[in-house]
Amino acid sequence: MLNTPLTLPCGAVLLNRLAKAAMTERLSHHDGHANQSIFDLYQKWIDTEAGLLITGNVMIDRRHLESAGNVIVTDESGLPQLKQWAAMARPGRHLWVQISHSGRQTSRFVNLRPKAPSAVQLKRLGLFGRPKAMSEEDIQAVIRGFVRTAEVVKKAGFTGIQIHSAHGYLLSQFLSPRTNKRTDQWGGTLENRSRLLRTIVKECRQALGASFPISVKLNSADFQRGGFEEEESLEVIQMLESEGIDLLEISGGTYEKLAFFLMNEKKESTRKREAYFLDFADKVRQQSALPLMITGGVRTYDFCEEVLRNEEVDVIGMARPFITNYEDIPDFLTGKKDRLDNLVIRTGIKSIEDSAEGGFYARQIFRMAKGKPIKTDYSPITNTLFFIKTEFLKGIAKRFG
Numbered sequence: 001m002l003n004t005p006l007t008l009p010c011g012a013v014l015l016n017r018l019a020k021a022a023m024t025e026r027l028s029h030h031d032g033h034a035n036q037s038i039f040d041l042y043q044k045w046i047d048t049e050a051g052l053l054i055t056g057n058v059m060i061d062r063r064h065l066e067s068a069g070n071v072i073v074t075d076e077s078g079l080p081q082l083k084q085w086a087a088m089a090r091p092g093r094h095l096w097v098q099i100s101h102s103g104r105q106t107s108r109f110v111n112l113r114p115k116a117p118s119a120v121q122l123k124r125l126g127l128f129g130r131p132k133a134m135s136e137e138d139i140q141a142v143i144r145g146f147v148r149t150a151e152v153v154k155k156a157g158f159t160g161i162q163i164h165s166a167h168g169y170l171l172s173q174f175l176s177p178r179t180n181k182r183t184d185q186w187g188g189t190l191e192n193r194s195r196l197l198r199t200i201v202k203e204c205r206q207a208l209g210a211s212f213p214i215s216v217k218l219n220s221a222d223f224q225r226g227g228f229e230e231e232e233s234l235e236v237i238q239m240l241e242s243e244g245i246d247l248l249e250i251s252g253g254t255y256e257k258l259a260f261f262l263m264n265e266k267k268e269s270t271r272k273r274e275a276y277f278l279d280f281a282d283k284v285r286q287q288s289a290l291p292l293m294i295t296g297g298v299r300t301y302d303f304c305e306e307v308l309r310n311e312e313v314d315v316i317g318m319a320r321p322f323i324t325n326y327e328d329i330p331d332f333l334t335g336k337k338d339r340l341d342n343l344v345i346r347t348g349i350k351s352i353e354d355s356a357e358g359g360f361y362a363r364q365i366f367r368m369a370k371g372k373p374i375k376t377d378y379s380p381i382t383n384t385l386f387f388i389k390t391e392f393l394k395g396i397a398k399r400f401g
């Protein structure tokens, strides 16, 4: 099943059911353009033969970055580099761009006063400034920004886009009542909180045409009191289905609760069935015919075969195995390799758990881009420091470079 094609509603065909989920590369310099390091990294991922590769966050606004090393696309100034990146995909294989705005989850190194739905600050290690609530004009600029970036990457030759509406970034902030306290047409009811995401999907569809794949990455829930919850997510999915998207990727969590890669407290049923968000996928399936991708925790060939055969999901998303096990993926696709065990980094210190794990993988991405082998014996503390140092240096470069 893993190695069988899938036709999406827009008519595009994925040659197999394995997708590399988005992973922020952190490799761009002050100009925010793609560069040789990114091409060298992607060559390794292209060689995995996965049917779909989704880039890491590509940002619509240089003042709002998920990471200071993000690629930024606000106009056509980086088009030659984007064309080179897009042209790397082998015929029939898909390379999609994840388009994003970080809102309040923008570090102080990039922006001391980021814009967000409301002035609700993210309090984590003092790294995030107090946001300003967006004006109507700011919101219209975000809509134009997503559409502009989508148009440029299509022109560059990428074969699809993914709108990032998960993990606590701007569109996910709009969805959540914890971070969206607005009383205008963009806040309050779920219909209002989801208006920005729905408008962006609609306008991207209009700009890109009926046959261009559009995906949305959405949280099943934020896993926080007063946050975006499963019932609401199911309703948003219904709305997205009527907007005509091609692939829904399910994830969960925000910077306040990093469920998407630190699923420590996962339920017994989830532990047995590997994938973090499979229970939720089952609920989506009962109400929706949208092609479905789940990402988070999937590691064995038998599990992939089982959930694809049972039609519980259509595409398997994986992220960390594309770092630690990228050379094994061609054999995984054909069943010769039966599991991909990524490394799990845990410190026991709650406040740095995510940066120790994230820093470890960020370091490996840098090594892959330099053609170096994976190095497993980094200490969690140096992973955290690497993370902060990279964000600081690249943040300064982006602001003043």
Ligand SMILES: Cc1cc2nc3c(=O)[nH]c(=O)nc-3n(C[C@H](O)[C@H](O)[C@H](O)COP(=O)(O)O)c2cc1C
Pocket (backbone or CB within 6 Å): 021, 022, 023, 024, 025, 055, 056, 057, 098, 164, 166, 167, 217, 251, 260, 261, 295, 296, 297, 298, 317, 318, 319, 320, 321, 358, 361, 362
């Ligand atoms: C180094 C790293 C960078 C990531 N960057 C992104 C990103 O840019 N966009 C995104 O939607 N998810 C990002 N994620 C989350 C992954 O796409 C995925 O949801 C998560 O790692 C769970 O999948 P896994 O268990 O297969 O790793 C990142 C994960 C890692 C490890």
